[in-house]
Amino acid sequence: MKLHVDWTACEGRGTCVELLPEVLTEDPWGYPMPRDGSREPSVPPDVEPYARRAVEYCPRLALRLVPSAS
Amino acid sequence: MTTTTFAPGPLLATRTPDLAEHVRRTGPLPWQGPGGRLIGLLEQAGLTGRGGAGFPTWRKLAAVAIGVRPVVIGNGAEGEPASAKDRTLLSRSPHLVLDGLQLAAEAVGAADCYLYVSGTLTDHVRRAIAERAGRDRFAVTVVDAPDTFVAGEESAVIARIAGRKPLPTDKTQLVVHSGLRGRPTLVQNVETLAHIAVIAQRGPAAFRRSGTEAEPGSFLATLGGAIAAPGVYEAPHGIRVGNLLALAGGQAAPLSAVLVGGYHGAWLPIADALTTPMSRAGLAPFGATPGAGVVQALPTSYCGLAETARITGYLAGQSARQCGPCANGLPMMAQTLHRLAVGDRDRGLPDQVARLSALVVNRGACHHPDGTVRLVSSAMRVFAAEVDLHLAGRCSAVGGPR
Numbered sequence: 001m002k003l004h005v006d007w008t009a010c011e012g013r014g015t016c017v018e019l020l021p022e023v024l025t026e027d028p029w030g031y032p033m034p035r036d037g038s039r040e041p042s043v044p045p046d047v048e049p050y051a052r053r054a055v056e057y058c059p060r061l062a063l064r065l066v067p068s069a070s
Numbered sequence: 071m072t073t074t075t076f077a078p079g080p081l082l083a084t085r086t087p088d089l090a091e092h093v094r095r096t097g098p099l100p101w102q103g104p105g106g107r108l109i110g111l112l113e114q115a116g117l118t119g120r121g122g123a124g125f126p127t128w129r130k131l132a133a134v135a136i137g138v139r140p141v142v143i144g145n146g147a148e149g150e151p152a153s154a155k156d157r158t159l160l161s162r163s164p165h166l167v168l169d170g171l172q173l174a175a176e177a178v179g180a181a182d183c184y185l186y187v188s189g190t191l192t193d194h195v196r197r198a199i200a201e202r203a204g205r206d207r208f209a210v211t212v213v214d215a216p217d218t219f220v221a222g223e224e225s226a227v228i229a230r231i232a233g234r235k236p237l238p239t240d241k242t243q244l245v246v247h248s249g250l251r252g253r254p255t256l257v258q259n260v261e262t263l264a265h266i267a268v269i270a271q272r273g274p275a276a277f278r279r280s281g282t283e284a285e286p287g288s289f290l291a292t293l294g295g296a297i298a299a300p301g302v303y304e305a306p307h308g309i310r311v312g313n314l315l316a317l318a319g320g321q322a323a324p325l326s327a328v329l330v331g332g333y334h335g336a337w338l339p340i341a342d343a344l345t346t347p348m349s350r351a352g353l354a355p356f357g358a359t360p361g362a363g364v365v366q367a368l369p370t371s372y373c374g375l376a377e378t379a380r381i382t383g384y385l386a387g388q389s390a391r392q393c394g395p396c397a398n399g400l401p402m403m404a405q406t407l408h409r410l411a412v413g414d415r416d417r418g419l420p421d422q423v424a425r426l427s428a429l430v431v432n433r434g435a436c437h438h439p440d441g442t443v444r445l446v447s448s449a450m451r452v453f454a455a456e457v458d459l460h461l462a463g464r465c466s467a468v469g470g471p472r
Contacts, residue, residue, distance in 0.1 A: 005433075007393035007434050007435050008237075008238075008239060008240050008392040008393060008435045010393070010394060011394070027394075028398075029394055029395070029398045030394075031395055033433075037428070037432065038432060039432040039433075066242065
């Protein structure tokens with residue numbers, strides 16, 4: 001799976017960066033920064049449960065998991 | 071826009087914008103019938119979108135045609151300050167665009183049809199539509215486009231027509247599958263529609279007589295900067311940039327660089343620019359594309375860094391401020407470039423530009439940050455010697471802004 005960020009909804013609350021440090025880091029303004037620099041970073045299968053939690057706990061509902069194929 | 075002159079070509083050939091003149095030149099509307107005949111012609115022609123992205127037009131039509139109650143939108147929003155081709159085309163040849171809109175609507179079986187144009191053109195376009203009673207089969211709703219940079223972005227167009235603010239939205243589906251109110255939607259630049267009308271009239275072989283094998287056909291170029299006769303010209307894809315500028319009377323002053331593809335485009339150093347073909351293939355080595363056909367000639371009296379700082383400042387101001395990285399990063403990029411342009415000798419500035427570029431790229435609902443980074447990165451490459459001069463407290467521009 002890949003992680004999709006709705007940047008129009010994201011306000012940089014930081015929950016996802018805490019829950020998903022394998023995939024995300026924080027930029028200087030507090031917004032999530034994909035470590036691989038891609039638009040929709042890949043989520044390795046072993047961290048997928050944490051990614052699901054990040055999606056669920058995002059206070060802005062700005063995250064979703066999308067299939068890698070799309 | 072200053073003087074506008076026209077090279078011969080089908081798009082701007084009409085002497086007056088009225089229907090009688092259009093019919094005299096092109097005859098009745100060449101309906102293609104239901105069942106994808108037009109889509110086949112467009113595939114043979116190899117027509118690509120003229121709004122900047124260059125996507126094969128037939129594939130978009132084919133994707134929308136299989137949907138339920140499709141929507142067709144002609145996009146004439148032209149927020150790019152350096153571009154004038156869409157409003158020139160709509161002013162000069164509104165009926166060619168409207169013919170293309172009708173033909174696209176027929177091909178996909180559209181249930182609704184819109185034309186999205188600058189507020190300065192809505193009356194002109196409505197008058198043209200009123201003239202066409204009896205010619206058209208699809209009612210066209212005209213919607214005014216605000217003159218902001220991002221208002222022409224596909225999802226912003228749909229938002230505006232749906233009655234919301236004309237701002238880009240988050241994309242999880244392609245609009246050809248789910249666009250206006252969730253319906254399959256074809257958003258097509260007005261120049262692309264005009265080409266559709268010409269192809270339906272004259273056939274794909276005639277279209278392919280200009281341009282290159284891989285990138286057939288002509289395009290509208292907005293030529294500006296230090297050239298004799300700035301304006302909109304129709305030219306074949308693959309024309310060398312020098313020959314393109316010659317259509318506009320050639321250089322009006324010695325040039326140092328050429329900006330290709332508009333404010334989201336890229337700089338080419340003059341040594342390479344004049345012989346480079348105006349095509350995706352020709353421009354790729356410079357990180358550029360023809361975009362929406364904008365070419366701006368920079369005279370040696372202007373500083374490329376100052377010009378890039380000015381454009382970046384404009385683009386930062388045009389951020390919709392919806393996405394954090396763009397809203398925060400673009401103003402900082404503009405400020406950093408401005409410092410470099412005005413002679414701040416902090417040797418860390420180029421690295422700071424690179425660092426900010428990496429922070430904003432790929433991080434937004436639309437490509438506004440990516441386009442800005444493309445421009446800025448090309449400036450840092452093409453004007454690398456100028457950067458060194460500035461850091462040494464000098465500037466190569468003679469008599470220009472510093």
